[in-house]
Ligand SMILES: Cc1cc2nc3c(=O)[nH]c(=O)nc-3n(C[C@H](O)[C@H](O)[C@H](O)COP(=O)(O)OP(=O)(O)OC[C@H]3O[C@@H](n4cnc5c(N)ncnc54)[C@H](O)[C@@H]3O)c2cc1C
Ligand SMILES: Cc1cc2nc3c(=O)[nH]c(=O)nc-3n(C[C@H](O)[C@H](O)[C@H](O)COP(=O)(O)O)c2cc1C
């Protein structure tokens with residue numbers, strides 16, 4: 009029997025397989041070293057990184073909701089300097105596509121982070137976190153606005169030669185417009201979705217379950233909404249798409265790929281089980297075989313509607 | 316590579332009053348686990364809509380049989396599902412995780428447990444006795460319903476306390492703390508641990524507490540379990556699952 013071909017491309021990025029570990033759900037990498045061999049996964053995205061170190065939000069930061077979870081970590085992080093000195097060397101020993109999730113409180117900060125890490129050879133791409141709903145009160149983010157999305161990506165493109173992936177928020181009325189703005193500004197790809205804004209209340213104390221009040225919802229609960237947004241964006245832009253939101257099985261991976269994603273990211277599933285990505289990789293090969301598919305690239309955007 | 320292990324439940328004990336124990340068999344875990352360590356345990360089915368694994372401390376270890384025990388109090392969805400499992404069922408668990416109670420000390424050890432916080436001190440009592448260390452276990456609960464392991468603990472130096480006096484001495488554990496210079500370990504409600512620390516703060520004693528923070532991954536990837544900890548003159552958000560759960564009480568910011 010011939011081998012299943014799981015290799016895929018996101019523009020100029022060549023991946024061994026379509027499975028990427030999503031930002032904020034796989035730490036900086038070293039935390040998972042005793043559980044998985046990074047050479048087996050398609051790609052890895054770091055925790056969101058601001059220019060300076062950040063303490064993050066007060067606890068409680070997480071709360072479980074039906075088939076998902078709320079989080080308001082507040083992008084706790086070590087800042088670019090320690091990231092360059094301590095984390096990038098860790099990635100030298102592994103052969104997988106490595107991306108840095110770039111955060112910023114201002115347009116300038118995004119640019120500063122990219123500038124600082126631009127010359128690092130080990131960094132294959134920047135995933136621009138336009139969408140982190142936690143930090144500013146009310147969860148406001150630049151990806152709510154197509155003009156802000158456009159100008160941030162444009163400024164970054166001016167100073168970076170690396171692959172720029174724009175990560176979008178689902179908390180918008182018309183995502184196609186935002187995706188197009190990112191494409192026009194020169195983004196090489198689009199990843200979506202980040203978490204949905206949510207909250208939960210303790211009925212005894214009448215206090216929100218999360219100290220920050222609002223949090224981001226992730227996990228299987230958001231999968232149908234995430235998939236719809238991926239398909240909408242697929243129909244409106246030409247650049248490749250990386251899909252995510254609640255993926256927890258090989259079947260879920262194929263749903264996103266058939267709906268237009270060239271690769272996918274796994275988030276909450278890694279929180280639930282550090283080996284989830286590799287378990288899904290094995291399942292994916294078996295599922296492809298069972299469905300008589302040989303090459304995953306043939307399935308990208310192969311959805312059949314209205315027939 | 317390591318990951319979740321699927322382990323058979325070889326025995327179950329119902330203690331009544333919403334407490335129960337599950338006994339699992341695994342040679343490697345039984346050999347390496349130490350009090351303070353904990354496990355992440357997956358909820359076996361999705362009926363509850365719960366996807367996240369839950370943290371539980373090591374309770375006892377039966378080394379000759381390669382069996383270890385987890386002690387549970389039913390407080391919500393996950394522990395409710397666990398309470399319905401039977402001998403022969405399987406549980407997926409990750410661990411041992413986290414650090415250990417630091418027992419290398421010349422001082423007498425005082426262990427202060429509240430309710431289900433007894434877990435880590437069960438096996439620790441056995442270890443301390445084997446190592447011929449001088450120790451006292453103070454174990455308190457609301458009423459006699461919250462005091463379990465009475466027979467097992469009768470072979471160790473234990474002081475039982477209940478708020479209503481229905482078993483052992485009447486009062487709060489903090490009313491019975493001995494004065495002096497000790498190494499103190501505490502596990503239980505945060506308010507109790509804070510009071511234990513307050514009591515010993517100005518003495519020559521060192522206090523170590525096992526913190527219970529909500530956890531999602533247990534592996535350090537999500538930063539969900541962070542707690543305010545003093546490091547030098549700074550206050551940092553430290554992951555309880557990575558650098559804890561046992562912390563020196565003087566590093567803990569007791570303000571929430
Ligand atoms: C390191 C560590 C060791 C623990 N060891 C034990 C043990 O040996 N035996 C035992 O019975 N319990 C232990 N706990 C507490 C146990 O993890 C929680 O009781 C359990 O997660 C509740 O799950 P649930 O689905 O039943 O409750 P849920 O429905 O999730 O919640 C019910 C209530 O429990 C609270 N809760 C949820 N997660 C935690 C948590 N991690 N810590 C404290 N409260 C929580 C919630 O805020 C809520 O009020 C430990 C916790 C930690 C962090
Ligand atoms: C605890 C946690 C932290 C996250 N941190 C980040 C982050 O730093 N940057 C980012 O772009 N997305 C972050 N996300 C969003 C995820 O990368 C992903 O977009 C989202 O969780 C949806 O995927 P999932 O349902 O598979 O988790 C975080 C998600 C969680 C649960």
Ligand code: FES
Pocket residue numbers: 529530531532533534535536537538539540541554555556557
């Ligand atoms: S529970 Fe995820 S970092 Fe500790």
